[in-house]
Amino acid sequence: MLDYPSLAALAAVLREGGFERAAAVLGVTPSAVSQRIRALEERVGATLVVRSQPPVPTEAGARLSAHMERVRLLEGELAADLPLLAGAEEGPATLRVAVTADSLGSWFLPAAARFSAATGTLLDLVLDGEDHTAARLRNGEVLAAVTADPAPVSGCRTRPLGALRYLATASPAFLARHFPQGVDAAALAAAPVLRFDRKDGLQARWVEETFGHPLAAPTHWVPSTQGFLDASLAGLGWAMNPWPLVATHLAAGRLAELVPGRPLDVPLHWQHARLGARLLEALTREVAAEARRSLVPPA
Amino acid sequence: MLDYPSLAALAAVLREGGFERAAAVLGVTPSAVSQRIRALEERVGATLVVRSQPPVPTEAGARLSAHMERVRLLEGELAADLPLLAGAEEGPATLRVAVTADSLGSWFLPAAARFSAATGTLLDLVLDGEDHTAARLRNGEVLAAVTADPAPVSGCRTRPLGALRYLATASPAFLARHFPQGVDAAALAAAPVLRFDRKDGLQARWVEETFGHPLAAPTHWVPSTQGFLDASLAGLGWAMNPWPLVATHLAAGRLAELVPGRPLDVPLHWQHARLGARLLEALTREVAAEARRSLVPPA
Numbered sequence: 198m199l200d201y202p203s204l205a206a207l208a209a210v211l212r213e214g215g216f217e218r219a220a221a222v223l224g225v226t227p228s229a230v231s232q233r234i235r236a237l238e239e240r241v242g243a244t245l246v247v248r249s250q251p252p253v254p255t256e257a258g259a260r261l262s263a264h265m266e267r268v269r270l271l272e273g274e275l276a277a278d279l280p281l282l283a284g285a286e287e288g289p290a291t292l293r294v295a296v297t298a299d300s301l302g303s304w305f306l307p308a309a310a311r312f313s314a315a316t317g318t319l320l321d322l323v324l325d326g327e328d329h330t331a332a333r334l335r336n337g338e339v340l341a342a343v344t345a346d347p348a349p350v351s352g353c354r355t356r357p358l359g360a361l362r363y364l365a366t367a368s369p370a371f372l373a374r375h376f377p378q379g380v381d382a383a384a385l386a387a388a389p390v391l392r393f394d395r396k397d398g399l400q401a402r403w404v405e406e407t408f409g410h411p412l413a414a415p416t417h418w419v420p421s422t423q424g425f426l427d428a429s430l431a432g433l434g435w436a437m438n439p440w441p442l443v444a445t446h447l448a449a450g451r452l453a454e455l456v457p458g459r460p461l462d463v464p465l466h467w468q469h470a471r472l473g474a475r476l477l478e479a480l481t482r483e484v485a486a487e488a489r490r491s492l493v494p495p496a
Numbered sequence: 497m498l499d500y501p502s503l504a505a506l507a508a509v510l511r512e513g514g515f516e517r518a519a520a521v522l523g524v525t526p527s528a529v530s531q532r533i534r535a536l537e538e539r540v541g542a543t544l545v546v547r548s549q550p551p552v553p554t555e556a557g558a559r560l561s562a563h564m565e566r567v568r569l570l571e572g573e574l575a576a577d578l579p580l581l582a583g584a585e586e587g588p589a590t591l592r593v594a595v596t597a598d599s600l601g602s603w604f605l606p607a608a609a610r611f612s613a614a615t616g617t618l619l620d621l622v623l624d625g626e627d628h629t630a631a632r633l634r635n636g637e638v639l640a641a642v643t644a645d646p647a648p649v650s651g652c653r654t655r656p657l658g659a660l661r662y663l664a665t666a667s668p669a670f671l672a673r674h675f676p677q678g679v680d681a682a683a684l685a686a687a688p689v690l691r692f693d694r695k696d697g698l699q700a701r702w703v704e705e706t707f708g709h710p711l712a713a714p715t716h717w718v719p720s721t722q723g724f725l726d727a728s729l730a731g732l733g734w735a736m737n738p739w740p741l742v743a744t745h746l747a748a749g750r751l752a753e754l755v756p757g758r759p760l761d762v763p764l765h766w767q768h769a770r771l772g773a774r775l776l777e778a779l780t781r782e783v784a785a786e787a788r789r790s791l792v793p794p795a
Contacts, residue, residue, distance in 0.1 A: 214694030221712050251694045289714055302722045310730035313716070319688065320732070321717040389618065395513030395550045413520050415588055417612070418620040423601045423722035431609035433619070 200240070201268070203233040207245060207258065208265040210234065212291065212321070214251035237261070263337040266291060270318075270340070270474055292476065293321040295330045295342035298393070299361060300465065302422030303439040305343060308487035312480045327396070334468055341469035341477060343484070353468045358485065359492030360462035365403050365455040366443050367435035372453055375435075380455045382410055390414045391428055391436035393421075399437040403461045437461060441491050462493050499539070500567070502532040506544060506557060507564040509533065511590065511620070513550035536560070562636040565590060569617075569639070569773055591775065592620040594629045594641035597692070598660060599764065601721030602738040604642060607786035611779045626695070633767055640768035640776060642783070652767045657784065658791030659761035664702050664754040665742050666734035671752055674734075679754045681709055689713045690727055690735035692720075698736040702760045736760060740790050761792050 209219035210230060220227040238245050245258030254262060269290045296305050301322060309320055323333075325344050333339045334350040349355045367375075375388035390400050390412065404412040417434045419425055426443065429436050430451055438452075440460070446452040467484055469477050508518035509529060519526040537544050544557030553561060568589045595604050600621060608619055622632075624643050632638045633649040648654045666674075674687035689699050689711065703711040716733050718724055721741070728735050729745065734754055745751040766783055768776050 218712075221710070291715075298720065301718075301720045302726075306718075306723060306726040306732065307730045309716075310727065310732040313688070313732055319714050319716055322719065322723070323717075324719055389612070411520065413517075415618050416590075417608075417618055418622075419600075419605075420621065420623055421597065421600045421721070423720075424605060424621070427601075427605040428609065431606045433605065433609040433612055 199264075200233075200237060201265075203237040204261060204265040204268075206230045206233040207237060208262045208269075210246060210252050211254050211258070211262050216252070259338060260336055263293075266293060267337055267340065267470075267472065270472070270476060289317050289319050290476070291319040291321050292341075292480065293323060293339045294480070295323050295325040295333060295339045295344065297325045297343055297345060297465070299422050299439050300343045303361070303441040304487060304491035305484070308480075308483040312483040316476055316479055318476055318480075334470065337470065340472065340474075341467065341480065344466055344468060345463055347464065347466050350468055352471055354471055355466050355468045356481075356485070357495040358465045358467050358488040359494050360464045361491075362440040362493050363399060363403070363437040363461045363463060364440055364443055364447070365400075365407075365435060365459065365461075366429055366438050366447070366452045367455060368430055368432040369450065369453055371429075371432040371435060372455070374432075376455070382408060385412060386414055388414060389417055389434040391417050391419050391425055391434040393419065393425065399461065399463070400435075403437055403459070406461070407456060407459050464495065465492065498563075499532075499536060500564075502536040503560060503564040503567075505529045505532040506536060507561045507568075509545060509551050510553050510557070510561050515551070558637060559635055565592060566636055566639065566769075566771065569771070569775060588616050588618050589775070590618040590620050591640075591779065592622060592638045593779075594622050594624040594632060594638045594643065596624045596642055596644060596764070598721050598738050599642045602660070602740040603786060603790035604783070607779075607782040611782040615775055615778055617775055617779075633769065636769065639771065639773075640766065640779065643765055643767060644762055646763065646765050649767055651770055653770055654765050654767045655780075655784070656794040657764045657766050657787040658793050659763045660790075661739040661792050662698060662702070662736040662760045662762060663739055663742055663746070664699075664706075664734060664758065664760075665728055665737050665746070665751045666754060667729055667731040668749065668752055670728075670731040670734065671754070673731075675754070681707060684711060685713055687713060688716055688733035690716050690718050690724055690733040692718065692724065698760065698762070699734075702736055702758070705760070706755060706758050763794065764791065 206219060206223065209222050210216055213219045213222055216227045216230050220230045234246060241257060243257045244255050245261060247253045247255065270292060313320060323339060325342060327346050330342050330344050330346065331350045334342055334353050376384050385404060392400060401412040419428050425436050426438055428434060429438055430446065435455055443452055467481060469481060505518060505522065508521050509515055512518045512521055515526045515529050519529045533545060540556060542556045543554050544560060546552045546554065569591060612619060622638060624641060626645050629641050629643050629645065630647065630649045633641055633652050675683050684703060691699060700711040718727050724735050725737055725741050727733060728737055729750055742751055766780060768780060
């Protein structure tokens with residue numbers, strides 16, 4: 198059997214971002230935390246934590262820490278059935294979930310809050326970097342993900358959540374300035390557009406699908422969901438914004454659609470580990486319920 | 497003299513995130529872009545771009561690309577004085593600025609929009625990773641930064657902007673559930689708190705300064721400024737939220753302060769390259785004006 202007190206020390210150091218904070222949480226001295234991790238490293242025959250500020254896990258360290266978080270999740274469920282077993286010094290389990298930036302900024306959190314209030318589980322939300330989420334699901338580093346990537350991950354269940362609807366939006370002043378004759382190819386080539394980051398192809402896709410030509414326009418880079426909305430409201434550029442964030446601004450006339458009635462729907466998926474864990478099922482129910490309210494139903 | 501068409505190809509590949517898009521922007525073929533960059537690499541004697549998807553600059557590539565962006569910024573100013581000089585195929589200059597996540601999500605964008613509307617300059621906003629911003633300012637990769645780090649960077653001017661005011665806030669339902677007897681040490685140790693990431697010590701600092709003891713409490717991790725606000729509104733936990741984002745929610749009773757009248761002010765600084773560039777001065781004026789509206793004046 199693995200040495201669980203040492204694993205708990207490792208997981209706490211990574212979760213808390215330091216040996217001293219981990220020691221405080223575990224109620225032991227920092228040198229005890231150090232010793233436990235060193236013992237684990239000797240047994241495994243590999244460095245588990247790079248001692249930087251904050252400490253960074255090696256691949257082996259991340260794998261062991263993920264295992265510990267999964268075991269604690271299962272212990273959390275056991276404690277619900279057998280309350281006397283619950284070790285008070287351990288505190289509640291933490292569930293790590295990957296979420297797309299736009300979902301985190303527009304619809305996900307009410308589901309997270311209801312789940313947490315009902316179960317007492319803590320959440321460690323990480324942003325879905327499309328490249329890494331599949332790998333993180335596979336090795337158990339995250340136990341579930343809201344992702345735009347439909348490819349099923351082995352060992353995981355996938356269910357469609359519906360689509361996050363994006364609308365091409367800008368401020369009325371921006372539209373009057375850059376599209377006085379309406380939205381066409383020439384005006385689109387000159388009007389500043391927002392992009393979230395180098396991977397964000399939504400604006401270009403909408404132009405391609407709506408007008409049948411590629412988009413090459415002056416670009417502002419704004420790496421924040423709320424920043425996108427604020428930049429649109431302030432007239433910095435036009436952008437594809439999530440419908441849940443712009444609905445009230447459209448109704449109030451603070452934003453307008455470039456071409457009314459031309460949304461772009463991005464299907465989202467919920468992937469979670471096949472752990473048979475009731476906590477994951479409870480979170481799945483809340484996420485699905487919130488998705489029904491805020492997303493466009495799957496086709 | 498450096499070979500500027502090749503430098504422009506390099507900068508475009510990195511800015512656009514690909515050889516094909518760079519070619520489209522420059523109005524040449526992708527193979528011409530490739531050839532120019534290879535020629536530059538032979539001259540410099542080092543690889544400048546790792547050919548991945550998207551392309552990633554080496555240290556030398558980043559340095560050269562930053563130089564090109566600075567030259568284009570100066571050209572942009574020249575074109576304002578000598579309009580006939582302006583090369584239409586080049587398009588407007590792009591100014592790269594680092595901004596803290598909370599500033600980007602709460603007060604910065606109206607200043608950016610006014611500056612861009614007045615000058616036609618495009619903005620490439622990057623999130624201020626405290627560790628890297630100083631280095632990025634030093635080598636010219638970003639030309640200005642809103643940062644909480646007051647240490648002056650050599651070759652840059654620093655001016656205080658005032659402080660972003662944070663309030664310890666939670667939903668009324670959360671307060672009733674977790675602090676029925678008021679906010680004290682025992683209740684704070686049990687009530688879930690939000691943290692942005694491992695470096696976010698704001699909540700702990702507020703507890704330390706207000707109650708004189710360290711904070712060790714169940715923690716939800718939510719890496720998004722707007723996510724923090726949404727999680728507070730939904731009752732996931734209490735958190736230090738920027739005043740500009742919570743003011744209307746406090747007035748409407750959707751959020752309340754844990755201890756009224758106990759804000760935490762985080763001083764922000766504006767650092768910008770000493771380039772003597774009028775564009776940077778124009779941006780500085782707009783940022784300072786917006787800071788006067790949204791931040792607490794410097795002591």
